[in-house]
Amino acid sequence: MSGVLDGKIAVVTGAARGLGRAVARAYASEGAVVYALDMLADEVATLAEEPGDIRPQRLDLTDAAEVAKVFAAIEAEAGRIDVLVNNAGIIFYNPVEAVSVADWDRLMAVNLRGPFLCTRAVAPGMKARRAGAIINVSSNAGVVGGLDESTYCASKFGLEGLSRSLSHEFTPFNVSVNTITPGHPMHTAMSEITYPPELRKIWKDPMELTPAFIHLALQDASGITDKRIRAWDMVQELAGTSKAP
Numbered sequence: 001m002s003g004v005l006d007g008k009i010a011v012v013t014g015a016a017r018g019l020g021r022a023v024a025r026a027y028a029s030e031g032a033v034v035y036a037l038d039m040l041a042d043e044v045a046t047l048a049e050e051p052g053d054i055r056p057q058r059l060d061l062t063d064a065a066e067v068a069k070v071f072a073a074i075e076a077e078a079g080r081i082d083v084l085v086n087n088a089g090i091i092f093y094n095p096v097e098a099v100s101v102a103d104w105d106r107l108m109a110v111n112l113r114g115p116f117l118c119t120r121a122v123a124p125g126m127k128a129r130r131a132g133a134i135i136n137v138s139s140n141a142g143v144v145g146g147l148d149e150s151t152y153c154a155s156k157f158g159l160e161g162l163s164r165s166l167s168h169e170f171t172p173f174n175v176s177v178n179t180i181t182p183g184h185p186m187h188t189a190m191s192e193i194t195y196p197p198e199l200r201k202i203w204k205d206p207m208e209l210t211p212a213f214i215h216l217a218l219q220d221a222s223g224i225t226d227k228r229i230r231a232w233d234m235v236q237e238l239a240g241t242s243k244a245p
Contacts, residue, residue: 005217006031009078011071013061013118014088016043018188019137019206023085026210027217028052035074037061038088061088061114062106071121080129081122083217086115087137089155091190093148104151111155112162119166127173134170135216136163138179138228160228167226176225178216182209183230204232211235 010027014020015036024036024047033053038044041058048056059070075081089111092103115136126132141149142156160179167177185195185203195203212234219225 003031004214005083008032008082008217009035009074009080010083010085010217011035011037011074011081011118011122012085012087013037013059013114014137015047015056016040018190019182019186019209020085020087021047022206022210023087023213024054025050025052026207026214027083028054030214032083032217033078035078037070061117062109064117067114067117067121071118075125080125082131083133083135084118084122085135085137085213085217086118086159088114089137089139089190091149091152091194093194094151095148096150099151107151108155108158111152112158115159116162119162123170126170126175130174131220132170132173132175133217133219134163134166134175134177135213136177136179138163138181140181142179142181143228164226171221171225174221176216176219176221176223178219178225178227178229180212180216180229180231182206183232183234184209208232209235211238 005027010032012020012024012034015024016038024034028034029052036044036047036054036056037059039060044056047054060066090107119134136159138159139156141153142160145153163177163179170177185199186206188206209231212231215238
C-alpha cells in the first residue's frame with residue numbers, strides 16, 4: 001500500500017461486516033486512523049486485531065444523543081474527523097400493506113436518520129477547517145424502484161436527495177459530498193439473503209471495491225463532489241481497464 005491516507009482520521013459506520021469492514025481495513029492499510037462504528041460490538045471489536053490503527057466502538061446511530069457523544073469523543077481524542085463514510089444500512093422485503101410502522105421507522109432510522117445525525121456531528125469541524133470528505137453508501141434502489149422494496153427504496157432515494165443538497169451546503173467550505181454504490185454484485189451478509197443464484201456466481205469480495213472509497217476520501221470540493229459513483233466502475237478507471245464486470 002502507498003500510505004495515501006497517512007494522517008487522515010476516518011469514521012466508518014456499519015463497520016462490523018461486509019463493505020464497511022472492508023473499507024475500514026483498506027483505510028487503515030493506507031495509513032488512516034480509523035474509528036470503526038457498529039451496533040455489533042463484539043464483531044466490530046475484532047477489527048482491532050487487523051493491521052493498522054483501527055479503533056472499534058459500539059454505536060447505535062439511531063440514538064441522537066449517543067451519536068453526538070461518540071463523535072464528540074472522537075474529535076476530542078483525534079483532534080478532527082477528515083473522512084466520514086455513512087455505510088450502515090438494513091433491508092427487508094415486504095409488500096407495502098405488510099410493512100409495519102415500527103419496521104418502516106426502524107429502517108428509516110438506520111438508513112437515513114443515521115447518516116443525517118453523523119453528518120450533522122462532523123459538519124462544524126469540517127466547515128471550520130475547510131476540509132473533509134463525506135461518502136454516503138447508496139444503492140441502485142436509490143434511483144430505481146424494486147418489488148417489495150418500498151421502504152428500502154424510500155430510504156435510499158432520501159439519501160441521494162440528502163447528499164445532493166449537502167454537496168451544495170458543503171462546497172463553499174471545500175468539503176466533498178458523494179454517494180457511492182457497489183456497481184457490481186458483492187458478497188456480504190446482506191447479499192447472502194437478497195441475491196439470486198445468478199448474481200452469487202459473479203459476486204466480488206468487498207475489498208475489491210475499496211480503491212474507490214480510498215480515492216473519494218482524498219477528494220475535496222475542488223475535486224469529485226456532488227456525484228453518484230459506481231464503485232466498480234471507478235476501480236476499473238483507476239486501474240486503467242474496462243468498466244465491464
